[in-house]
Amino acid sequence: MSRVSLRHRLAERGIDRNLLLLLPAAVFVLTLFIYPFFYGVGLSFQPKRGGPLGAYREFFTDAYLRDTVWTTLRLSLPAALLNVLASVPIALRMRGRFRGRRLVTTILVVPITLGTVLTAQGLLNFLGPTGWFNRILMSVRIVDTPVSLTHNYWGVFLSLVITGFPFAFLLVLSYLSGIDPTLERAAATLGAGRWQRFRRITLPLLAPGLATTFCLTFVLAFSVFPSAVLVGDPSGTTRVISIAAYDAAYVKYDYALASAVAVVMGVVELVVIATVLGGRSLLYTGSTSGGKG
Amino acid sequence: MSGRRIVASPGAWLVWGAVVFFFVNLAGVIGSVVVSSFGTRWFDTWLPEGGWTTKWYSQAWDEFTLLPVLTVTLEVSLLVVGVSVLIGVPAAYVLARRSFPGRRLLYLLFLLPILMPPITYGIPLATVLYKYGFAGNLSGVVLANLVPSVPFVILTMTPFIEQIDPAIERAARMCGAGTTQVFLRILAPLLVPGILAASILVLVRTVGMFELTFLTAGPDSQTLVVALYYSMSAAGIRAQQSVDAMAVMYTSMMLVLLVVALRFVNPTQLVARVKEDVSE
Numbered sequence: 001m002s003r004v005s006l007r008h009r010l011a012e013r014g015i016d017r018n019l020l021l022l023l024p025a026a027v028f029v030l031t032l033f034i035y036p037f038f039y040g041v042g043l044s045f046q047p048k049r050g051g052p053l054g055a056y057r058e059f060f061t062d063a064y065l066r067d068t069v070w071t072t073l074r075l076s077l078p079a080a081l082l083n084v085l086a087s088v089p090i091a092l093r094m095r096g097r098f099r100g101r102r103l104v105t106t107i108l109v110v111p112i113t114l115g116t117v118l119t120a121q122g123l124l125n126f127l128g129p130t131g132w133f134n135r136i137l138m139s140v141r142i143v144d145t146p147v148s149l150t151h152n153y154w155g156v157f158l159s160l161v162i163t164g165f166p167f168a169f170l171l172v173l174s175y176l177s178g179i180d181p182t183l184e185r186a187a188a189t190l191g192a193g194r195w196q197r198f199r200r201i202t203l204p205l206l207a208p209g210l211a212t213t214f215c216l217t218f219v220l221a222f223s224v225f226p227s228a229v230l231v232g233d234p235s236g237t238t239r240v241i242s243i244a245a246y247d248a249a250y251v252k253y254d255y256a257l258a259s260a261v262a263v264v265m266g267v268v269e270l271v272v273i274a275t276v277l278g279g280r281s282l283l284y285t286g287s288t289s290g291g292k293g
Numbered sequence: 294m295s296g297r298r299i300v301a302s303p304g305a306w307l308v309w310g311a312v313v314f315f316f317v318n319l320a321g322v323i324g325s326v327v328v329s330s331f332g333t334r335w336f337d338t339w340l341p342e343g344g345w346t347t348k349w350y351s352q353a354w355d356e357f358t359l360l361p362v363l364t365v366t367l368e369v370s371l372l373v374v375g376v377s378v379l380i381g382v383p384a385a386y387v388l389a390r391r392s393f394p395g396r397r398l399l400y401l402l403f404l405l406p407i408l409m410p411p412i413t414y415g416i417p418l419a420t421v422l423y424k425y426g427f428a429g430n431l432s433g434v435v436l437a438n439l440v441p442s443v444p445f446v447i448l449t450m451t452p453f454i455e456q457i458d459p460a461i462e463r464a465a466r467m468c469g470a471g472t473t474q475v476f477l478r479i480l481a482p483l484l485v486p487g488i489l490a491a492s493i494l495v496l497v498r499t500v501g502m503f504e505l506t507f508l509t510a511g512p513d514s515q516t517l518v519v520a521l522y523y524s525m526s527a528a529g530i531r532a533q534q535s536v537d538a539m540a541v542m543y544t545s546m547m548l549v550l551l552v553v554a555l556r557f558v559n560p561t562q563l564v565a566r567v568k569e570d571v572s573e
Contacts, residue, residue: 021387025383090308117522132321162319246416263413
């Protein structure tokens with residue numbers, strides 16, 4: 001009898017045999033995500049020399065490694081910011097129904113599926129010194145010598161925009177479509193102009209969504225790897241932190257250092273995300289649909 | 294419809310101009326790869342010289358041994374899709390229907406692999422997989438790709454299951470169906486569209502996933518993206534055009550998947566349920 005009543009008591013709190021359905025997924029995440037993560041953290045404190053903090057000391061004293069943090073932020077923050085800010089006015093135009101809306105969104109999804117590798121190859125062909133872009137600029141006499149846009153900062157930046165902008169746009173568009181348009185109409189009947197409606201109604205409701213979008217776009221841009229190698233200048237201006245991690249693991253076979261770099265990378269990313277989301281909690285959160293009546 | 298204005302405001306012109314500029318450059322980026330892959334020679338001219346050819350495709354096919362690479366890509370993606378659906382859907386069901394202690398924590402746990410950049414957890418993961426002898430072959434690539442895929446299935450399926458009326462399940466239970474029967478005869482048919490959508494998205498993500506495959510693949514277990522990366526970073530040894538040809542094959546494969554995917558999913562609904570403006 002007592003077994004039955006224990007089962008009853010547990011079931012009342014929501015624990016019963018059906019929860020076993022969660023088991024495979026939980027075991028999976030624990031063994032393939034959490035365990036490797038802590039294994040990596042542990043590894044980063046066991047370098048071959050220099051005591052438990054040796055790998056971190058090596059990272060922060062070697063300018064070639066330390067500067068990768070700054071290089072990565074210098075690429076990913078402006079790219080993510082541009083992607084989000086450019087999405088807002090375009091999404092404002094495109095909400096609601098119009099002919100070809102589905103076509104536009106479909107075309108915008110294409111770059112997401114292209115992936116960074118193909119985008120890199122395309123950028124090398126298109127923006128290179130003999131590519132179409134420089135040919136057009138030179139034939140209309142804007143410049144005399146080809147603009148150098150590949151194998152430097154701008155090549156990587158543009159590849160981040162091409163892959164990141166559509167993603168940011170689709171997110172912003174879906175957040176914007178979730179805002180009840182009657183709210184803005186109510187403001188309009190009360191005499192608010194276009195700018196006032198945006199500033200006082202739409203923007204405050206959209207801001208939390210923008211913060212989330214910024215975080216997700218930033219994560220994409222922060223882990224830039226293939227394009228930084230292929231269209232960038234991987235030993236100089238675009239030596240991002242993931243290249244440093246890869247180098248440590250697969251070129252120098254120093255797994256302690258590689259794990260330390262990965263940990264630093266995760267921490268830097270989480271700091272940025274926490275800052276943005278912490279700012280978000282100061283903003284309005286709640287329903288974006290208008291009440292009835 | 295009669296109120297549609299032909300003359301747009303300067304702001305509208307600016308916005309549409311930016312969109313068109315983006316699309317033109319996007320077309321240039323993709324177009325230059327396609328044109329180059331069909332051209333015989335292309336150095337300092339607007340278009341390739343010496344006529345059009347498809348020889349780069351057959352050359353790429355032979356040089357990069359694309360048949361095994363495509364087979365591996367297909368095997369990896371199908372295995373990842375199958376396993377992640379099998380693991381993810383039951384978990385999504387419990388998360389959607391039940392409230393129990395630790396639910397939020399578990400949800401956060403499933404969210405983490407999607408939020409972290411693949412390189413940060415990929416390197417420790419690859420180290421662990423190498424330690425136990427999984428990396429460098431197909432099983433390692435599949436295991437690594439499952440890490441973001443299982444949570445992705447869970448996160449896309451949870452809202453989908455939430456919108457199915459629980460009264461249907463209760464009715465089935467009243468008629469004496471057990472959990473297995475409820476799953477197989479009630480939920481499975483209702484879930485098919487959602488599972489299909491999630492599978493196709495996982496498929497697209499896995500075919501395009503570079504970092505994790507790159508970190509765990511051995512010479513016999515490269516997928517198409519990784520092979521493409523290696524052929525690009527070793528440029529100079531082979532003709533640029535055959536790399537372009539390979540890139541075009543990769544793109545067309547992704548495009549086919551994308552078109553199929555878009556038949557089942559509306560892109561703006563991936564992140565939030567969109568309320569269409571019904572009053573217009």
